[in-house]
Amino acid sequence: MRRLTVLSIAVLVLIVWPAHAQQTLPNQVSGWTQTAGVSPVPALPSGSAILAEYGWRSTESASYGTASRGIGVVLFEMDDPSGAYGLYSYLRTPELARANLTDHSSISGDHALVLEGNLVLDIHGQDLGKSTPQLRALVAAVAPKAHDGTLPMLGAFLPQKNMIDRTDRYVLGPQTLNQLFPGGLGDSLGFQSRAEAELAHYRLAGHDAILLIVEFPTDQLASRQLVDLERTFHVNDTSQTAGSPMVFAKRSATLLAIVSGASSEAEANVLLDQIQLETDRSWNEPTFQFKEPSIGMMIVGSIIGAGTICLFALIAGISFGGLRLVIKRVMPGKIFDTKNHLQVLQLGLGSKPINSDDFYGYSVPPPPGATVDKNLPDRVAMRIFR
DSSP: OHHHHHHHHHHHHHHHHHHHHTOOSOSEETTEEBOSSOOOOOSSOTTOHHHHHTTEEEEEEEEEEOSSOEEEEEEEEESSHHHHHHHHHHHOOTTOEEOSSSSEEEEOSSEEEEEETTEEEEEEESSGGGGHHHHHHHHHHHGGGSOOOOOOOGGGGSOOTTBOTTOOEEEOSHHHHHHHSTTSOGGGSOGGGTOEEEEEEEEETTEEEEEEEEEOSSHHHHHHHHHHHHHHSOTTOTTOOTTSOOEEEEEETTEEEEEESOSSHHHHHHHHTTOOOOOOOOSSSOSSOOOOOOHHHHHHHHHHHHHHHHHHHHHHHHHHHHHHHHHHHHSTTTSSSOTTTOEEEEOSSOOSOOOGGGGOTTSOOOOTTOOOOOSOTTOOEEEEOO
8 A cells, every 4th residue: 555655646746747847937927926717718729730830839828916907828839939930920910019028029908929939928918008017027937948049031021111010920831821811822832841931911002912922942942833823823814703812923033922912913013023032143243343453553553562662672771781880880899790700701812810800991999009901912701691
């Protein structure tokens, strides 16, 4: 019986401890503790197709507050920040104004949405503007457990003119796209080939239109996808029957831009013409712009350069020679041409030893009674200095 009890406790610990160790939401938020009430219902159920496309890992929920005021929090943990950003953009509505909780956060009177790394916080409550300290404390508590990374940059290609605020969505799968973009194109846009998409709503000529841009790994995939869309969904076909939605598309390098809701091709081109990713590709163009100078300029430059070098050599020679002569006059035999360091190669034409003082008329005066032969009548010498 005792062994059975110990075994039961060990099994309970193994079950409960991992769940407790993986808990991301804190037990207390700025004086608010988790309440025993009913936890908020997630906007997307665990295991849904949309969550799976964004790389869902787990979902947590908790309620905090007092008897008079509180908040309900649902935390979605995703595989990476890109998936979390996509889920954040999917859950965000135009009513949610920009907040300053994080770089990507939105808030309204009763709803707040926060992106922190690979975590998305979906918060509901009454008059959330008064709960800003608690919201900041909540974000600060979960931030150390979030994984940072680069966010998608595809939205930078969306034109800003006429865009309806906070309608941009980042899409990573066909199920999500089919909910956000009409026509059922999701399964035909190559998400299995690592394509990614971004869309937004625009106001064109008084009505709503949707611009979808899809980025493919290569130009060839984007070109092939456009051909398939034109054949299967009659994209860019202006001869469609009245009442059927017209879809227009254009490719720019690895980007494929698609417009739905435009009343004409000219109206669609207002958006399509703003999507440009073309780059010049050539094997024979220089990597930088270089203009060769004229022959006259090169000759003048050569003369000036040679004159500068000669002037420098003249100044350096005069400076060195003048300094040497000054030192020899001020301190004769002390630094230059000392007797111990002067080497002379003698040709053996005479027997008289060579004295270094014989080479200078301004050397140290000889002692009284000494004679110095400065004419060197019987020898030829060549001085070699170290």
